[in-house]
Amino acid sequence: MKTNDITKAKNPALRGSLNALRRSAAAARKVAIQTDTDLIIVKDGKLLRLSAEELRRSAEGNAPKP
DSSP states (O other): OHHHHHTTTSSSHHHHHHHHHHHHHHHHHHHHHHHTTEEEEETTTTEEEEEEEHHHHHHHHOOOOO
């Protein structure tokens, strides 16, 4: 199912699942940074290991400007 299809699903739980997954991923990144542990993800069908330092740099680049 495509992302656009999920947002139009009849089931409200299914419609909300994409946002729930995004919140969960953000929480996992935050915990990995706090505990200085690597995060394992799947991107384009390949397993990738992201170090806490990589996650920190990525978070700094996405931080809102004051």
